[in-house]
Amino acid sequence: MKNSVRGLFAAILLVLTVLNNAQAQGEKQDSTDFPPKEWSLMDPGDNVQGISVEKAYSILKNKRSETVVVAVIDSGVDIDHEDLQGKIWINEGEIEGNGIDDDKNGYVDDRYGWNFIGGKTGNVEQDTYELTRIYVNLKEKYGDMDASKVKKKNKAEYEYWLKVKADFEETHDKANQQYVFYSTLQKNIVRFNNLLKAYLDVEKLSMDDLRAIDSEDSTILAARNIIGIIFQNVGEDADFEAISEELEGAVEHFGNQVNYAFNTEFDPRSVIGDNYANPYERGYGNNDVKGHDPSHGTHVAGIIAANRDNELGIQGIADNVKIMVVRAVPDGDERDKDVANAIIYAVDNGARIINMSFGKSYSPQKEAVDKAVKYAESKGVLLIHAAGNSSKNTDNSDNFPNKIYGDTKTTASNWLEIGASSWGTNEQFVGSFSNYGKNTVDVFAPGVNIYSTTPDNTYQSFNGTSMAAPATAGVAALLMSYYPELTAFQVRDIIVKSSRKFDALQVLKPGKEELVDFKDLSISGGLINAYEAVKMAESMTIKKEN
Template sequence: MKKVIIIFVSACFIGCSAVRFVGNPITVVSNNSKSNDLFSDELKEQWSLLDIKKDSVPGMSVIRAKNELISDQKSNTVTVAIIDSGVDIEHPYLSSHIWINEDEIPNNKIDDDKNGYVDDIHGWNFLGDSNKENMEYVRLLKKSNPKDSMYNVYNDEILKVVNQTNQTIMRIEELSKLLSVSDSIVSLITGKDNYTLEDLDEIQTAPENEQVLMAIDFIKEAKTRNWNAEGFESAINYYKSRLEYHVNVDFDGRKVVGDDPDDINDIDYGDSNVIGLDKDDARHGTHVSGIVVSIADNVKIMPIRCVPDGDEYDKDVALAIRYAVDNGADIINFSFGKSYSPHPDWVNSAMEYASENDVLIVNAAGNDAKDIDSDSHKSYPSDNNSGVEFIDNLITVGASTFNYTENQIANFSNYGVKNVDVFAPGFQVYSSIPNGEFAYLNGTSMASPNAAGVAAVLRSYYPKLSASTIKKIIINSGVMMHHSINKPRTEDVIGPKAISKSGKTVNLYNALLLASLTKNGK
């Protein structure tokens, strides 16, 4: 134990502070994690909050930290800006946690606080009535001359995505038909429309009845993977929408906004509707917000809508960051990203502005199962500019699962020993969605707010800690991942330190122990 504490100490310049917690940091443990089929619904809903030692689940030890370390401690309110697709601020789980601009009078059509945004009571909507958008490489192609060197690169990207999307639609349609046929066979044999896995196991059939055996096997797999007709239909609609909007060169999603997205000084656009025209379009941002609230009790969510269904604009992101900083955000969550950035200098300058004002940024690594250290798989935004980490207030987070095994990293998560700092729960994460509902979602988009929630707790109980120190604490206090990791969507098995800077997953219990020893906010 002494060695572990010494490692913690050397990482963040330890000294004495007003509140010093006593506890043993969680370190590498043997493989005793629960498998998915051992989860109760309640346990699965909160797996990201659980503890590897007490619950046998590699969550972030949030419940344990609250019970054992901070239950009797006073906290300060922390504001987390959610730069996203919009937030359902009327959701019962979120409504009491929504940031209010006290200097603005609602609905009087006057910029009372003179911050440049009229009636921004709860945040700002840089998309106005827009929602669907092109991918960035489509927008770049439309601006390019066919003789330009990058024109064919953009065009090839479009053709590749169109081909892959059409193939995916065909595959899902095949699975949907197979599910329908298999369901009919099993329903006929069992005499039940709603049958269980136990019912399937009890079916007696001759080995030569291949069609029945195939139907049973497929239904078992479908139940294991949570496949259903509604899910297939939703997936098909998503991919068709991708063809109609994301990679359609004839579509212009920005026209309704009315600004020039290539003019950073053209800032008179958008509105104060942080939900958007349709609550369902705020699903992503609502889920992200709920994750933060599930971890940090004394938190306010500042919704900033600038991420469409497609790629976000650099201008919107840059202005959203500055809005968050100027209006008092302590932490900004980025659950978005893209492969091309026509104006990275605008975003980089805004992130530097956040750094100068001691605002922490938590950034999703992306869901392409790629090494984002590679020049061929760049991800924006990034704190890496031409190989140099130009700010110290940004954490990039990959997605982990509830398996403390070789499969601890989600098979979709990006990774990189230079550009991914740490991992956090991003698989089957349960949180709020619009209209008072809840759902499981996957993605580094879920991992990022899990880390942001931990950061919010740290800033709530240790307000003197700087953004850069919070970053160091989160990285250095994490729990080392399984000793061998399956590299996403490859046959390679590697060590945890070959997958990110730290090789660790975020852990609130450890982070609070380390924070309690940190001196003078440094």
């Protein structure tokens, strides 16, 4: 009992420290704890490091625009959301619900897009990590093999197996520990709070109540210590039931990792009915573009396209845009085959921009994805990808898909890789979770405390490079809409070159306590800026006209 109490005591101290650090990441230098809900659209003159969207529209007054289609490859989108009405792409060549491929594009009833992780009998909800899938495949071949028995031609693959095995075992064990920890913590917070209230016969606990406890019972003492730590870190108005509910998200997250993502026996692919061994197969899937939980994709779509003219919710960045919904991302890692087909589908059906707010560390069918990226490049479609949330330097750490073709140094010219920024020009300006890279991340965009649309006409704040990518996609759509003569490659260059620079801004390197120059975390060293981008686009098109 004493060992378990000590362990739980240490665990709660650890989690509160982590939670405090996460809160500190979003702190500003002024007295405001949190920024305005739509801070990311605002201007630096408003005392937040937004991307000047509203200021950009001052240049665009009375200027005509064309509709731009942006494909959102994601978990699905709630196409019925109140703030996305009129903003969802409709395939006019397809008659909804008649079971016929009216436009003969290879996809039946794809009225609003397509779902590459579904089949005739349902949808993939959870899936394994790519690491797990590779581990399972290689274990069959090398699991019990002695190194001395490996043939010369298989040496490289065997070495790769050892790397995969070590990575899998380490991350699987860590996820299992986190699951046990958060489950135990979540269960005990409310229990200990109720135990002490009953023991002291009070309706609400205070620090004075805790100090008055005089007991030798180990459970009472453990409860006092844990509740006391929460008071010290959260304050005496701590709502223990609310804290417990918040921790349910962590329990679910790590539970899904243990039960699905790292589960070597789990394989949901059969529901799709495709030949998974063929990465170039087309035509599989179904037309359910919502899926079981479209929270992530709906949030992404709102950042780009939420209606700017109604009195509801939020304002998206682009005012004349349609969202094509392409579902390819489950709870777990997306599969290369689905990503490649999603890109091709979007290109073939008229998307000019593709937002990809997902990523993983392994890509066994990268060749198929590279071919799809090259296809998009040949058609002049701009690809925008989230840099990832692992606090890693992607110059020396993989995050797929990426703009590098194969093992070469050739890169896609239609690609933007986006890191996440926060709202204040202090050392926490970069999201503590954000990946970065002087040679691999192109530019940063707002990705901390971003308020946007979520399913069933709701709105929430999310963090992640997943939010930074659609902010960039929204600016790209704005440029293509008002300056339709610009190519994807020109828009890409405008976004990078017009990014806002910060003179000698020192920021915490993500995941570290080390201060570095912000300009060293990306190729451009800047933050996207819609106003400057529009100005640059305006000057370029005027020069062409003259």
